[in-house]
Amino acid sequence: MEEQDKILHEVTSKEYEFGFSSDFDMDTIPKGLNEDVIRVISAKKEEPEFMLNFRLEAFRKWQKMTMPDWAYLKIPPIDFQEIIYYAAPKKKPQYESLDEIDPDLLETFNKLGIPLEEQKILSGVAVDAVIDSVSVKTTFKETLAEKGIIFCSFSEAVKEHPDLIQKYLGMSVPVTDNFFAALNSAVFSDGSFCYIPKGVKCPMELSTYFRINASGTGQFERTLIIADDDSQVSYLEGCTAPMRDENQLHAAVVEIIALDRANVKYSTVQNWYPGDKNGKGGVYNFVTKRGICRGESSKISWTQVETGSAVTWKYPSCILMGDNSVGEFNSVALTNNYQQADTGTKMIHIGKNTKSTIISKGISAGKSDNAYRGLVKVMPGASNARNFSQCDSLLLGSNCGAHTFPYIEVANKSSIIEHEATTSKIGEDQIFYCNQRGISTEDAIGMIVNGYAKEVLNKLPMEFAVEAQKLLQISLEGSVG
Amino acid sequence: MTQTRINKKAVSEKYSELYKEKRSLLDEGSSPLLNRMRDVSMKRFEQVGVPGFKNEDYKYTNLERVFGKEYRHVLAYETVDVDLNEVFQCDVPQLDTYTVLLINGWYYARNLQLEGLPEGVVAGSLKQISNEQPELLENYLNRQAALSNDPLVALNTAFAKDGFFLYVPEGVKLEKPIQVINLTRGQEATFSTQRNLIITGAKTEAKVIFCDHTLSSIDCLGNNVTEVFVGDGAVVDVYTIQNQNNKSNSVNSSFFKVGEKSNLLSGVACLHGGLIRNNLVVSLDGEHSEAGVFGMSFTDKRQHVDNFTNILHNKANCLSNQLYKNVLDEDSVGAFTGRIHVARDAQKTNAFQRNNNVLLTDTAKMNTKPQLIIDADDVKCSHGATVGQIDLDALFYMRARGINENDARMMLMNAFAHEVVQEIRVEALRDRIDELVEKRLKGELAKCHSCDIN
Numbered sequence A: 001m002e003e004q005d006k007i008l009h010e011v012t013s014k015e016y017e018f019g020f021s022s023d024f025d026m027d028t029i030p031k032g033l034n035e036d037v038i039r040v041i042s043a044k045k046e047e048p049e050f051m052l053n054f055r056l057e058a059f060r061k062w063q064k065m066t067m068p069d070w071a072y073l074k075i076p077p078i079d080f081q082e083i084i085y086y087a088a089p090k091k092k093p094q095y096e097s098l099d100e101i102d103p104d105l106l107e108t109f110n111k112l113g114i115p116l117e118e119q120k121i122l123s124g125v126a127v128d129a130v131i132d133s134v135s136v137k138t139t140f141k142e143t144l145a146e147k148g149i150i151f152c153s154f155s156e157a158v159k160e161h162p163d164l165i166q167k168y169l170g171m172s173v174p175v176t177d178n179f180f181a182a183l184n185s186a187v188f189s190d191g192s193f194c195y196i197p198k199g200v201k202c203p204m205e206l207s208t209y210f211r212i213n214a215s216g217t218g219q220f221e222r223t224l225i226i227a228d229d230d231s232q233v234s235y236l237e238g239c240t241a242p243m244r245d246e247n248q249l250h251a252a253v254v255e256i257i258a259l260d261r262a263n264v265k266y267s268t269v270q271n272w273y274p275g276d277k278n279g280k281g282g283v284y285n286f287v288t289k290r291g292i293c294r295g296e297s298s299k300i301s302w303t304q305v306e307t308g309s310a311v312t313w314k315y316p317s318c319i320l321m322g323d324n325s326v327g328e329f330n331s332v333a334l335t336n337n338y339q340q341a342d343t344g345t346k347m348i349h350i351g352k353n354t355k356s357t358i359i360s361k362g363i364s365a366g367k368s369d370n371a372y373r374g375l376v377k378v379m380p381g382a383s384n385a386r387n388f389s390q391c392d393s394l395l396l397g398s399n400c401g402a403h404t405f406p407y408i409e410v411a412n413k414s415s416i417i418e419h420e421a422t423t424s425k426i427g428e429d430q431i432f433y434c435n436q437r438g439i440s441t442e443d444a445i446g447m448i449v450n451g452y453a454k455e456v457l458n459k460l461p462m463e464f465a466v467e468a469q470k471l472l473q474i475s476l477e478g479s480v481g
Numbered sequence B: 001m002t003q004t005r006i007n008k009k010a011v012s013e014k015y016s017e018l019y020k021e022k023r024s025l026l027d028e029g030s031s032p033l034l035n036r037m038r039d040v041s042m043k044r045f046e047q048v049g050v051p052g053f054k055n056e057d058y059k060y061t062n063l064e065r066v067f068g069k070e071y072r073h074v075l076a077y078e079t080v081d082v083d084l085n086e087v088f089q090c091d092v093p094q095l096d097t098y099t100v101l102l103i104n105g106w107y108y109a110r111n112l113q114l115e116g117l118p119e120g121v122v123a124g125s126l127k128q129i130s131n132e133q134p135e136l137l138e139n140y141l142n143r144q145a146a147l148s149n150d151p152l153v154a155l156n157t158a159f160a161k162d163g164f165f166l167y168v169p170e171g172v173k174l175e176k177p178i179q180v181i182n183l184t185r186g187q188e189a190t191f192s193t194q195r196n197l198i199i200t201g202a203k204t205e206a207k208v209i210f211c212d213h214t215l216s217s218i219d220c221l222g223n224n225v226t227e228v229f230v231g232d233g234a235v236v237d238v239y240t241i242q243n244q245n246n247k248s249n250s251v252n253s254s255f256f257k258v259g260e261k262s263n264l265l266s267g268v269a270c271l272h273g274g275l276i277r278n279n280l281v282v283s284l285d286g287e288h289s290e291a292g293v294f295g296m297s298f299t300d301k302r303q304h305v306d307n308f309t310n311i312l313h314n315k316a317n318c319l320s321n322q323l324y325k326n327v328l329d330e331d332s333v334g335a336f337t338g339r340i341h342v343a344r345d346a347q348k349t350n351a352f353q354r355n356n357n358v359l360l361t362d363t364a365k366m367n368t369k370p371q372l373i374i375d376a377d378d379v380k381c382s383h384g385a386t387v388g389q390i391d392l393d394a395l396f397y398m399r400a401r402g403i404n405e406n407d408a409r410m411m412l413m414n415a416f417a418h419e420v421v422q423e424i425r426v427e428a429l430r431d432r433i434d435e436l437v438e439k440r441l442k443g444e445l446a447k448c449h450s451c452d453i454n
Helices: A002-012 A035-044 A049-063 A103-111 A117-122 A142-146 A154-161 A161-166 A179-187 A428-436 A443-459 A462-475 B001-019 B021-027 B038-048 B061-068 B125-132 B151-159 B393-400 B405-422 B427-442 B448-451
Strands: A026-029 A086-090 A126-131 A134-138 A150-155 A192-196 A206-211 A222-227 A233-240 A248-250 A253-258 A263-271 A283-293 A297-307 A313-314 A316-320 A327-334 A342-343 A346-349 A355-365 A369-376 A386-396 A401-408 A418-426 B098-103 B122-125 B164-168 B176-186 B190-200 B205-214 B220-230 B235-243 B248-258 B263-272 B275-284 B292-297 B302-313 B319-328 B333-342 B349-359 B364-376 B379-388
Touching: A002 A248, A002 B164, A002 B190, A026 A346, A035 A049, A035 A462, A049 A161, A049 A179, A049 B263, A126 A443, A126 A462, A134 B205, A142 A150, A150 A154, A154 A192, A154 A222, A161 A192, A161 A222, A179 A283, A192 A233, A222 A233, A222 A263, A222 A401, A233 B038, A253 A297, A263 A283, A263 A462, A283 A327, A297 A313, A297 A342, A297 A443, A297 A462, A316 A327, A316 A355, A316 B427, A327 A342, A327 B235, A346 A355, A346 A386, A355 A369, A355 A401, A355 A443, A369 A386, A369 A418, A386 A401, A386 A443, A386 B364, A386 B448, A401 B379, A418 B364, A443 A462, B001 B021, B001 B038, B001 B151, B001 B319, B098 B122, B122 B405, B125 B164, B151 B190, B151 B220, B164 B205, B176 B190, B176 B220, B176 B393, B190 B205, B190 B235, B205 B220, B220 B235, B235 B248, B235 B427, B248 B263, B263 B275, B263 B302, B263 B405, B263 B427, B275 B292, B292 B333, B292 B405, B302 B319, B302 B349, B319 B364, B319 B405, B333 B349, B333 B379, B349 B364, B349 B405, B364 B379, B393 B405, B405 B427
Parallel strands: A126 A206, A192 A222, A206 A233, A222 A253, A233 A263, A248 A283, A253 A283, A263 A297, A283 A313, A283 A316, A297 A327, A313 A342, A316 A346, A327 A355, A342 A369, A346 A369, A355 A386, A369 A401, A386 A418, B098 B176, B164 B190, B176 B205, B190 B220, B205 B235, B220 B248, B235 B263, B248 B275, B263 B292, B275 B302, B292 B319, B302 B333, B319 B349, B333 B364, B349 B379
Antiparallel strands: A026 A086, A126 A134, A150 A192, A401 B364, A418 B379, B122 B164
16 A cells, blocks of 8 residues: 555656646556556445446457547557546545635636636536546535436446436447447546436536646546436536646547437537647547437437647537437537547437437638548438538638548438538638728638637527637637738 | 458458469460559458458448359450340440440450541550550559559459550540440359550540440459540540449449549449449549549349549649439449548639439438548538438429329439439430430330340
8 A cells, every 4th residue: 555655646746847737636546557447446436336347348348449540630649558547636525615625726717717606606507617537516516406406426426326327327328339438438537427307497507617637647537417308408518728748638428318308408618738839739539429319309419619639539429219309419620730620420310200400610720630520320210300411611721621521321211311511711802801991810710710600609508609709719829821 | 240350351362362373374465564563463452352341431332242252253355156246236326436345354356347546546455455555555554543542453453454445646536435335244153354444645535435234144243443544635525334234243443534624524324233333533633624523323122332432633723523313212222432632732623522312212221421631721612412302392393283193203303313414425325324214213124125135
């Protein structure tokens, strides 16, 4: 034990060189991955046996898998043994009020523009703030509890609602789904859990702020949202990461299960550190997000604004199992400098009269590559399935790339599937028009890009829409001229 | 899982063994130009093997099954016991063409002399011409195919001995189209390897029509490669009409290298066939060129048609236009993969692509994969893909005017296909294909009747 503590101490006392990072105590384990590490993670989190088995099964499957190479991405080889798979704030006393929270931590939040106090009072948004995987503070829990809504950290849910976890975990993203989902299933540290009971309409937007914090620590989030019959929820996820000069790995899994007539809206603003102008550093973002419309007339809608990460590999999907179920995907993906994104969605039509809509707006600038990849699959039994997909790409500058790879597989004659994609650039006449009216070129491009992305931004909840607009503008800085 | 892997290996090894066994026969009588490419190509084939589902480019077409069957390989010319010139008469009315016949991938020895070809034009057997006038081919043969990663193209290069060759010197305009009729005939399952090469010089005009037919109802597999070089300022049309039996399988890879200010039209009509896979690569290697790439297919029973296109915009100021339409009936499966790749600095590119499909039954399946890879900013590119049925509003409109449902459907389908047919620049051929399409849609035997001899 002493030996281990020593290693722990060495690892945790590392100083950060770049960006701002909170230096509160971290509880980490040695880097590398094997069954013992998984047992340690599970033991540290005091998990019941079924969780340990779930992890071990995933790990054994993962060992047999190889990293996928079909994406239009250039990724240097990742050494999965060089990563620390568990990091949590070491001291975890119970807080009654914000005053008791580590001032360093509060400071970090403030730098990120997430004043917990203000949000608590003003916006009515319950924030489950996650720092390196373990929930530190959950607000508004009581308000939600009154309605019977469970909104807590994943590890808490494992302890308090093991029946729900056991029933639904891995339902929409099975452990064997893909390389990164299997990795996440084996080592996930924490995340959010949300259960909306029958007939309940969630009175507020639920949101979680993720933040990568410990050096060399991959973050493996796991989110599970269950919407029972006739319920409704809107969930917001926002990401920011501090400056860091080495690539960090992020492999999250989000699962949504919508039962009869449930309606789930999941919005994301992703702004992990994209690396510097020369393509140095930045987060590797490999995310598996999937919702399953199990019940009839259920609806899952994904909205995402992706501006960060050096590499994005992300395909929020909907499995439309219930009859009359609806899937939506709205995305704005912006890449600048040396960023690479391969993102899109999958819509699997299984039930009758299922409908899906895909709106994807890609913006590439600098020397970046931005790819849309999507699958629309209609099974033989999915009569009257309907899909509309639109993928537009906007190119800013002659050194970037915009790519589209849609897959359409239809095995039903009564379905109607439409897909269209266009690629264009901002017209010189548009810029000239703005210049003439005293708007600088940079502002003009910002305006035009925001207009171009408006169709998607409008789908975001109010607070996010404002943030996202600013984000697009900031991300494009320096891409003109 | 492991079983398919073993199979895959066995399938590919079968061809390696055949190659080793027939090595000297392959060289026999062939030009050194062809022979010197064999070993390298075979190695390239062996590296990948026969593509299976796991190969992204062959995701929707299972070739392992087809290549795994036992075939008789036609590695030397076989004399034919009947006069094909009499047996086969293309019945396209008013279609006045220079006609050549190929049998199982080989140039038919008793082809009638091509009369009236302009001076300098060389048309005939690849085998013969590569032996007699190698200087014509030297700078062209395998120049495009060698760049391909496709293992089946490499397999063709390793085994190819004959095919059709055409050379049109600078400034020459062919007034009549050249019709190349590829016949498959035999008593047992046949594997043929055909290699075609078409070279057109600057400012030329040429139209070539390939007609694929089977004369016997046997299992057959053709692995064919066609390389076309379109000179600067040339106008070249290449049409392929596939009308084969239900047991036939063919993989056709065509490469087009297009020079400056030239115009290329490629049209493929799959009217009938068992399994058809068409690979088409167009490299726009000169500025201000245009390429029109069109295709359609009508499938029923358990037929399978897979069209794969890759348009490479390597130079600025080019235009490409792709339109593929498929009508799928019964248990047939269709696939389309269309790629537009705009290279860096290929500015002012206009590239368009459309794929429309109609499914007539719940057991038919359509997979489509349109792709855009764009590395230049001043471009206009778009693609669209639809899968659906015929427009019910239009159907209602016609029925309201006293047209019965069957006729109305037929008219709408005809109109659906006509959009592709109308692109054909040979009038007689256009009318004929319209007619064949109509027959096909009515369920009548849509083969040219001269193919009905068996």
